[in-house]
Amino acid sequence: SYREDGHGAAAHDPQMMLTLLAYAYSVGERSSRQIERRCREDVAFRVICANQAPDHATIARFRARHEAAIAELFGGVLALCARAGLIEVGVVALDGTKLAAAASERATRTYEQIAAEILKEAAAIDAAEDELYGDARGDELPEGLRTSGDRKKRLREAKQALDAERAAKAKPIPRQRAKRLAECKRRLEQDLALERHVIAEHDAWRRRGIASDGSRRMAGHNLKDHPLPEQPAGKINLTDPDSKNLKTPRGWVQGYNAQAVVSADQIVVAAEISTEAVDSPNLEPMVAAACAELGAAGIDDQPGVVLADAGYWKNDAIEAVVGRGIQTLIAPDADKRTQPRPGRRGGLY
Secondary structure (H helix, E strand, O other): OOOOOOOOOOOOOHHHHHHHHHHHHHOOOOOHHHHHHHHHHOHHHHHHOOOOOOOHHHHHHHHHHOHHHHHHHHHHHHHHHHHOOOOOOOEEEEEEEEEEOOOOHHHEEEHHHHHHHHHHHHHHHHHHHHHHHOOOOOOOOOOOOOOHHHHHHHHHHHHHHHHHHHHHOOOOOOOOHHHHHHHHHHHHHHHHHHHHHHHHHHHHHHHHOEOOOOOOOEOOOOOOOOOOOOOOOOEEEOOOOOOEEEEEOOEEEEEEEEEEEEEOOOOEEEEEEEOOOOOHHHHHHHHHHHHHHHHHOOOOOOOOEEEEOHHHOOHHHHHHHHHOOOEEEEOOOOOOOOOOOOOOOOOOO
8 A cells, every 4th residue: 555645655566566476476485575685686576576676564565455356366367368268178187285384393282282381381480470579469669658658758758849849940920710710610520420420320230239138238140150161172383373284295294285276288277275184175175166266267168077196085075076077087096005995995996
C-alpha cells in the first residue's frame, strides 16, 4: 500500500512485486531478506525490479496483504495456458515431494514435554526471585515509605519544598473567583452523581441476591462440575506449528508434503500442500482439485488417465477416482520390492 497524498516514497509497481515473488519462489528463494539482498547482487533479480531493490519489510507486507489474490493467479495462468492450447488433459501425473520448513526438528515437543518445560521455567523463576527478594514479595514500598509515619513525613517534606519553591517565584495572576467556584461546583456534582449511581447499582444487585428466606445473606449458587480438558495427543513444532516431522528416503525432515498434478505438456494443473506423512491420502483430493482447476480455467474435459507411483496405492482412493470415470495407473509396489506386500493379494492389487 502507499499514501495518495504525495507523502512518503514512491510506490513499487504491483506487477514488478508479483514478478519478483514468483521468480524468487521458483528458484527456491523464500526469505524476504534474502530476496532484498539478491535484488542488489543478482543480475536476474535486478532486471526484474529495475534496480529498485525493495526492502524486505515491503516484500513481506506485499505477500501477506495480497496472499489471497496471489493464490488466485494460479487459476488465471492456467486459463491463459488453456486458451493458448498448451494443456492436454488426456493423461496427467501426480507426485509429491517433502519440503523443509523454516523450523528445527529439535523444536518439536509433545504435550507432556511442553508442560514439563513450563513447570521447569516457573521453578527456575521462583528460585531466582527467592534468592533476590528472600521472604519479601518483591513489590514492597522502598525504605522510608513503608509505614504511615514515614509516608506522612515524606509528604510534609515534599510540601515544605513546594512551599519554598512557590515563595521564591512570582505569584501567578489569579483567575476570576466566580469561574473557579462554578468549575468546582460542576466537578463536585459530577462526582456526587457518579457515587449515587454506583450506590444505586450496588443496592439493586444486593436486592437481586437476597436469599429465599428473606435474610440479607446472598443466595447460594449451584456449582457445575468442570471436567478437565482432554490431553492433546501427538507432537507440535514450537517454531512452525503447522509443519510435521515427515520421513524421506534420506531421513526425517520437519516440513510439508507438496503435491502437484501435471499434464503431459508439463503444465501444473493443481498444486496443494499437505502434512500427511504418506502420499496415498492425497490421491483423491488432488484429482478432485485438478478437475476443479481445469473447470475454472474453461476446460470441460476431465483427465482420462492418472499416473502415480506406489506411494499412492490405496484401494478406497483408487475406487473413488475410478468412480469419477478416470482410469488410474498406479504401481502397487516399489521397484525394490520382490515379494507382494503383506495382506495384499487379489482384487486391485
